[in-house]
Amino acid sequence: MFKPLTLAIAMRYLLARKTHKFASFVALISTIGIALGVSALIIVTSVMQGLQERLKDNLLGTTAHLIVSSDSSLDAAALTSLPHVIAITPYVKGQALLQSDNGIVLVNVEGEDTSKLDFNLKKLDALNDDIPSGSFEIYADMGLLMKLNLNLYDKVRLISTQNARYTPLGLTPSQRIFYIKGALPSLVGNNDVPTVKGNYSDIKKLLRINNKKASYRLYLSDPFLINETTAKLPQCLTYTTWQDSKGDFFKAVAMEKLTMTLMLFLVIIVAAFNILSALAMMVSSRLSEIAVLKTLGMKEKSILLIFIMTGSGCGILGNLIGLLLGIPLTQNITKITEFLKISVSANATELPAVISPMNITLIVAGALFLSLLCTLYPAYKAAKTDPIRHLQQGF
Structure with a gap:
């Protein structure tokens, strides 16, 4: 038997595909959504950071x-x-x-x-x-x-x-x-x-x-x-x-960067709410199993942890896929734009991209936090399940 038991049960619920197919499908969609949101955020923030650095060098390099x-x-x-x-x-x-x-x-x-x-x-x-x-x-x-x-x-x-x-x-x-x-x-x-x-x-x-x-x-x-x-x-x-002459321009660039980041972060928020929906359906369909676990002596804290790990697994997997997609795409963004025949500018031959460890850490931490936050309510409802009532209904 796997140890700890809570992790083994959480992995079983997470990888189960034959039963509760709709809940599994929603969980899959949420994982894909988080992966796309994380990868898109990494690409956009890196390119915007690169453009900001280039503008700082070009404009402020010759400005007092x-x-x-x-x-x-x-x-x-x-x-x-x-x-x-x-x-x-x-x-x-x-x-x-x-x-x-x-x-x-x-x-x-x-x-x-x-x-x-x-x-x-x-x-x-x-x-x-x-x-x-x-x-x-x-x-x-x-x-x-x-x-x-x-x-x-x-x-x-x-x-x-x-x-x-x-x-x-x-x-x-x-x-x-x-x-x-x-x-x-x-x-x-x-x-x-x-x-x-x-x-x-x-x-x-x-x-x-x-x-x-x-x-x-x-x-x-x-x-x-x-x-x-x-x-x-x-x-x-x-x-x-330099702010007297160029300050408004850089404020506009910073505002555009913030706006695009917030818009893309909405993708992660929607995907995180899909985790909540999938976990809520999973909990409602497994009430009898939860009641059996409680009857066998499993504590509420352990059941809470099982469903937190089940929901968080989607967020962790989505973040991992997003990292594996976002960083290589960012490193090859110039080749991708050339392949797609997208003209970046008349003068620049290379689209600047700066991969900042701080930006990536904030993106991943934000996505994981939202994933964890959306698992708390369904996990809490599962932990508070009344075993007597649900065993009576089950039999």
Whole structure:
């Protein structure tokens, strides 16, 4: 005889197929539903996580994570000691009018001194390295170049009213001739202001920023931890973060990820309720057997455990099948989309997918918890069966 006895009886009820066929069919459907729900959740959450990571690298790789400004000198060492800060660089930013033969457009101008920046960070956003001081060359947004029909080495004029000076002719803005050296990825919408980047000293001269006013760009190990960093900043400093320009976009991505996860989790919820239905039918059809077990001395706790294990078996099996399906499908999602001739995007050749152990653990734990929860009521009713009444009815 199998030991423990409760496990042996639970396995017998779970694997019985000749009797109580309809209850077994419902249990099979619930197992398939949980397997499909778990595998779909693993695939969708992994792809959404991969897309979020790619967007974070592409968008926030060239966007300043945190810019700190002060009207007086800043202690660079104190800024470096802030949580998650891995590097800082002198930084200037302002707005100007870009004038060419084909029109005039308002732009954001940026300059950054990357001479002391670590090489790995320079690869992310270090266009100033190949722009010598005094050359007055800039990189411009690709959309801006297309809009004004500008080519490499074309001449443009940048006009800034920031720190404009009074002359005998009136208020005179700062203006200089710049040359187009290259293009920046176009990451702005129709209503956003395009960006141009140049050498730190050249942009500083254009904006007429004196040495007393200091601004630094802070690089973070993870841009999503920006709130922990800003919470430690001194109150006297002013700052802007990537959330000011890109925060709404990433909130929309997170909301879409949450919505899709909840919708797919409904599949698991429905399958778990099917377990409840199958177990309830099983209990109602085995009342006489339960009464016999109680008459033979089996305690209510053991009967409760039998039917909990019977119902949970469907959830465990469904989770196992879902894992065996979901992880390989996620790892080969690009090949699957290519086989089905599904175009992911015009530029991306690979659909990103990040298999997170934490996500998989939460999915499996949630599915198992729902399966267990739905077994409690039928198992409780089975444990509370009155053996005398049901034996009388049986005989």
